[in-house]
Amino acid sequence: MAATYRPDSSFQELTTANSSESHVAAGFVATFGETLSALRKLFQTTDPTAQPFVLSGSGTLGWDVVAANLIEPGEDVLVLGTGYFSDGFADCLRVYGANVTELKARVGTKPQLPEVEKALSEKRYKAITVTHVDTSTGVLSELKQLSALVHKVSPDTLIIVDGVCSVACEEIEFDAWGLDGVVTASQKAIGCPAGLSISMFSGRAMKAFQNRKTPPAAYFASMKNWTPIMQNYEAKKPSYFATPSPQLIHALHTALGQILAKPVAERFAGHKAGSDKVKQAIADLGLKQVAANPDEQAHGMTAIYLPEGVKGADLLPILAKKGVVFAGGIHKEIAAKYIRFGHMGVSVLDPNRNDIERALKALEEGLAECGYKKA
Numbered sequence: 001m002a003a004t005y006r007p008d009s010s011f012q013e014l015t016t017a018n019s020s021e022s023h024v025a026a027g028f029v030a031t032f033g034e035t036l037s038a039l040r041k042l043f044q045t046t047d048p049t050a051q052p053f054v055l056s057g058s059g060t061l062g063w064d065v066v067a068a069n070l071i072e073p074g075e076d077v078l079v080l081g082t083g084y085f086s087d088g089f090a091d092c093l094r095v096y097g098a099n100v101t102e103l104k105a106r107v108g109t110k111p112q113l114p115e116v117e118k119a120l121s122e123k124r125y126k127a128i129t130v131t132h133v134d135t136s137t138g139v140l141s142e143l144k145q146l147s148a149l150v151h152k153v154s155p156d157t158l159i160i161v162d163g164v165c166s167v168a169c170e171e172i173e174f175d176a177w178g179l180d181g182v183v184t185a186s187q188k189a190i191g192c193p194a195g196l197s198i199s200m201f202s203g204r205a206m207k208a209f210q211n212r213k214t215p216p217a218a219y220f221a222s223m224k225n226w227t228p229i230m231q232n233y234e235a236k237k238p239s240y241f242a243t244p245s246p247q248l249i250h251a252l253h254t255a256l257g258q259i260l261a262k263p264v265a266e267r268f269a270g271h272k273a274g275s276d277k278v279k280q281a282i283a284d285l286g287l288k289q290v291a292a293n294p295d296e297q298a299h300g301m302t303a304i305y306l307p308e309g310v311k312g313a314d315l316l317p318i319l320a321k322k323g324v325v326f327a328g329g330i331h332k333e334i335a336a337k338y339i340r341f342g343h344m345g346v347s348v349l350d351p352n353r354n355d356i357e358r359a360l361k362a363l364e365e366g367l368a369e370c371g372y373k374k375a
């Protein structure tokens with residue numbers, strides 16, 4: 001007899017929440033349509049020519065969508081270099097044939113406006129990309145003045161934002177700031193399960209796609225394939241190119257409903273208050289942030305230099321034992337020297353959770369167990 005399949009401890013019975021659901025049934029079609037409309041509110045756009053996309057995939061898929069659809073082989077793209085994630089975006093753009101210029105900032109900072117202006121005046125760039133929060137350093141890039149500068153000195157250049165670590169925790173005004181593309185994912189500040197690439201593109205970006213001379217070199221990531229599907233679902237009509245994930249879209253629908261139940265400005269202010277608390281506590285512990293300039297510090301995460309003599313490989317398991325997960329460093333120049341503390345979504349906004357206080361207490365105790373004494 002064949003061996004019996006024994007479910008392990010993580011086995012869950014199939015319920016309506018996790019069994020298969022038709023992606024063309026009326027209930028799901030309405031949910032998907034409402035989800036796409038809700039994204040317009042989250043991104044603060046009322047421009048009917050702006051186009052939201054929700055695709056199965058992680059945040060990285062957003063880079064492919066930009067690179068495959070908005071840029072043609074040989075076209076120039078200026079990538080503002082802030083760390084690991086801007087490097088990834090640059091690599092992805094090159095895969096599709098873009099001619100990438102990276103304007104790299106020192107670790108823990110961002111390219112400054114005069115350098116950006118100089119770079120833009122040297123070449124006609126099809127697009128500029130900016131990583132709103134580079135999760136490898138906790139550096140926050142300012143978008144409003146940057147976008148105004150690009151519109152002034154290089155008005156045809158598309159302004160593309162990697163907002164994977166910023167959408168729903170940092171302010172983004174898609175229309176008012178004149179952005180052309182913001183790509184994000186379901187699992188960070190939006191706070192629902194991983195597995196969705198979420199993006200918004202301006203009418204201008206959609207026009208750049210329609211005016212391509214060459215077809216996009218992608219199939220699943222092609223806007224040609226997905227634009228009519230997104231438009232049909234938003235009009236509450238079933239439509240098929242490739243099967244969406246009803247479970248994840250239900251989760252996103254719920255998360256957006258919770259987020260948009262209050263003014264988004266309150267959500268951003270809540271993240272700032274939580275972030276201020278973390279940053280103050282880090283300073284009180286005698287620690288330094290990777291992003292040294294307060295104007296360049298993200299509000300949904302903090303990258304913290306380890307004190308001399310303390311190794312992340314020793315500290316992180318101690319913190320995990322205390323029930324708190326910090327992440328290690330990933331910026332290649334300083335990876336072993338710092339750790340990362342995420343404080344976004346429920347962990348900062350739910351007053352009943354005390355996550356920040358618990359994490360800070362664990363950090364203080366963990367550092368002491370590693371022999372650290374504040375100087």
Ligand SMILES: *Cc1c(COP(=O)(O)O)cnc(C)c1O
Nearest residue numbers: 058059060085133135164165185
């Ligand atoms: C996490 C992250 C990504 C990649 O997203 P995945 O969902 O892991 O594919 C891209 N950019 C930034 C800024 C991120 O924080």
